[in-house]
Amino acid sequence: xxxxxxxxxxxxxGDVTHEEIARRAGIDRSAVTRVFAGTVPTLANTTALAWAYxxxxxxxxxxxxxxVEVPA
Numbered sequence: 486x487x488x489x490x491x492x493x494x495x496x497x498x499g500d501v502t503h504e505e506i507a508r509r510a511g512i513d514r515s516a517v518t519r520v521f522a523g524t525v526p527t528l529a530n531t532t533a534l535a536w537a538y539x540x541x542x543x544x545x546x547x548x549x550x551x552x553v554e555v556p557a
Contacts, residue, residue, distance in 0.1 A: 486520060486525070486526065486531065486545060486546055487544065487545055487546070487547060488520070488521060490540065490544060490545060491506075491520075491534060491538065491540070491545065494538035494539070494540055495509075495538060497538075498538065503517040503518050503521065504517075506534070506537075509537045509538075510530075510533040510534045510536075510537035510538075511533055511537070512529075512530050512533050512534070516530050517534075520534070531545065531546060
């Protein structure tokens, strides 16, 4: 998940705390905390975050090959 994009979009809406992000997305604060800690969220939570901040899913969740280095 593109955490930097999520933080940027949340801040643009005035949401800077995990609680504010969770409230806007309609999900549990602990789920937001886990996302920011690097845990892969459920599809439902990913979708809720994307909808809350008007982010396309393919922008919020880039393809793994775009973000992960593959050993040669």
